[in-house]
Amino acid sequence: MAYSPHTAADHERMLAAVGVDTIEDLFADIPPAVRAERFDVPPPLTEQEVRAEVTRLAYRNALPRISFLGAGAYRHLVPAVVGEVIGRAEFATAYTPYQPEVSQGTLQSIYEFQSMVCELTGMEVASASHYDGATATAEAALMACRLTRRDRIAVSSAVGAQTRAVLRTYCSGPRIEVVEVDADLADGGSGLTPVEAATAVLDETVACLVVAQPNFFGGIEPMRELADAAHDVGAQLVVLVEPTSLAILEAPGAAGADIVTAEGQPLGIPLSFGGPYVGLMAARMASVRQMPGRLVGATRDAAGRKGYVLTLQAREQHIRREKAASNICTNQALCALAATAYLTAVGPEGLREVAELSMLQARHLAAAIEGAGLGKRRFAAPYFAEIAIRIPEAARVHAALAERGIVAGYPLWDDYPQLEDTLLLAATELTTDAEIDALVDALAEVAA
């Protein structure tokens, strides 16, 4: 094997110590009837050969020259220093900090992560991480069911289709009913979750209302009103946020959210074809015992030295087994460290600049397309950094632009049949004026 340290002499010495003649003797316990009949894996490659193979595949990706694609994963600057931090082998090649005396680096960084997530979201407690934003949201909904002892969930259709799909999968386990609240998707409508529509669905059987802020279309939801509607029937408000927006937008904790989740990818994590990313979850301290996932807490040793440990583990699978709040075990610790390093690198000013530049370029983008008469904003409500734009023959246009190396956002009609000819375009701080000009030029050419 490629990484074996053993010489032939080592093998002989070890076999002799064990008291067997051959390695085969160590596999004698596998019943002959079920021994592998084949193992048709290709032969080993040297480092230069495997690099060539990986390079072949990486180059087969015809990365777009210019992209306005977001829809849940965003192209942001990943500062070099973030890669440096998570590349440290002391972080990357450690595991779950079961032995806190030799894991203070991981544990303290998670405590810092939890602190930052609480500060961004305006909540009181944050978990060490979840697989991604979608699974964090699904786990939050299940947590709301435990807290309220109810078994129905309401979710706005302005939460992304993939997140809703994951929510349905998770809820299918304990047979929790998922009801959708229809967002106002009419042409020229708000693109938001109408409070009346939420109220119509909410009653004393519903555990929580799940909304996104900004929502999947970039729109700013009336959070306080939606929180009131949920709280009026004793339901929780679960809010899925985009984390860079929290530099500018009101912290959901201040607007009545009970559980906040996020996809942490925009915080210094590369796109990497969809993962690994990191799910964030934050809640009220009163709910902590129903919270899924690991938690790190501060404490001391006998000498009075401060240290950090995994805590409140009585919620978790390795202690509670079938009575655990979730089965989650391995999570996304290194990605949480990336987010911690990112938030430290940019600081409050930098995060605000990222949010403001993203917002500004989204407005620039919308104005440029509308100004050239090539498309029209589909919804009227104020938006953060993503916009739904109606473009004639959008499917043909999108494909034609892709051939020119421009990805004109995310086609919405597969997820929302009523949004035909509508593309969801995202801007970030990396979006340049020249890219917007190139998009408008290409749209004009393709339209002609």
Added chain:
Amino acid sequence: MSVAERPGTAAADPSGRGAAFASPAAGEELTIVEPLIFEAGAPGRRGVRFPAATDAAREAAAGQPDLPASALRAEAPRLPEVSELDLLRHFNRLSHLNHAIDLGFYPLGSCTMKYNPKVNEWAAARTGFAASHPLDPASCAQGSLELEWLLAELLREISGFAAVSLQPAAGAHGELTGMLMTRAYHRSRGEGEQRTRVLVPDSAHGTNPATATMVGYETVTIRSNERGGIDLGALREALDERTAALMITNPSTLGIFEDQIDQVLAAVREAGAIAYMDGANLNAILGRFRPGEAGFDVMHFNLHKTFSTPHGGGGPGAGPVGVSERLAPYLPGPLPLLVEGDADEVRRNAWAGRSTPNARFALEAADARPESIGRVRAFTGNFGMFVRAYTYIRSNGDAGLRAVSEDAVLAANYLRVRLADAYDLPYDRICKHEVVFSGRRQKRQHGVTTLDIAKAILDHGIHPPTIYFPLIVEEALMIEPTETESMETLDRFVDVMHGIAAQAEADPDALKRAPTSTPVGRLDEAGAARRPDLRVDFRATASAETGSE
């Protein structure tokens, strides 16, 4: 805590080199080895800067709707304000407080802490992968899709299953996926209401029963026999028309291959139940036992264990699932598909390092398989882990993977034999990739617990084994050396363990004080749970600084 609570921060580390080098100052009430990042920096200090918006952008955007004032944040989040160098030093110093595979031996049972090859990291960082958006049109993402397809093909071959989904993000997530598929299968046969029980051996990982609960199943525990295997009689007794599945780890958490596995599988199948294999211990059986071929219906892989992707301090992992023909319709989607071209030709070419010109890959349509359990996460999975695992499998190849298991099993058996004189071995038989000892002798004779032994191991620069698991072994010490540790490392570990056993006799109190060479000593975990301090409370800090309550 509040940031105001900061006496002793500087005094603790006069060397300025970070915690690992600091010692507790006498008389110091509270010593902090590396201050929190929030305690560093100054208002207005910063690291990364971003370009200013252009006038053109500002002018163009002017007519677009502003955000309503009610949606805006009143005050900026209190994130750290430090220079890039401050940042780097902080995290580098924190890193010094960790044990890691790249620093020393890490025989943490059940976790397969093997060497994580650096070429895998190089591979995952290729721009073609790192900058690939998961929603890019398939025409832009042929490389990512081909890699996913090829990895699924390799995992299929390695495991002998009919189909594989890469989507689950970790082992427990794969378990959830497997149990949801189990239920979908029984429902499709009209037995969804009747089959409500999942059988789990008493040696199982805690995730197994926790997963069963998440799917609304009741867990029934099956006892192990005196040889550490599943008790076939107890299993047959428990199996009936109410059984949805048996979840079993093979080799078991005792490191023992289930030598009646053929009979176990036959009994499960006869009862109409699903046979789930927890693949956590796959590192022991590569090329020797293919669970799908043997008759299991579903298994999750742990790419971070068997296929060497770094554990990251607790993730990211990846937990693909393999399934038999009868469960294939229920796999979570979308699956990466070869939509044009011949599969044999694509595989042949890829194994030879060539692309297949007329081949085209695409993600399955959302409604392609109406019986699918649906998505278990966004996008197609922890792709960065797929790149690493693919690189690892290709580097090792068929011979290398077989050798991985051979050497992992040889190393575990070597430790089994070498340590058997010093520690009790409840199941004294050939083991697979790990061996479970008991510290009961030390506890009974000298009052030294397995926890004390683990803490003493820390003082030798070695990570302790998994302790107090599996639950059926008193004072358990679960040792998994892996295949990448040299004989010198194994011998040194043997010496350390012998030394600790001797010290348990000679000076048990010294072991109770361990560890003494780590950045902190044993921490007050009960206190941490009683008075949870889970974040910096900036409000408390602000009021403390202004002298108000």
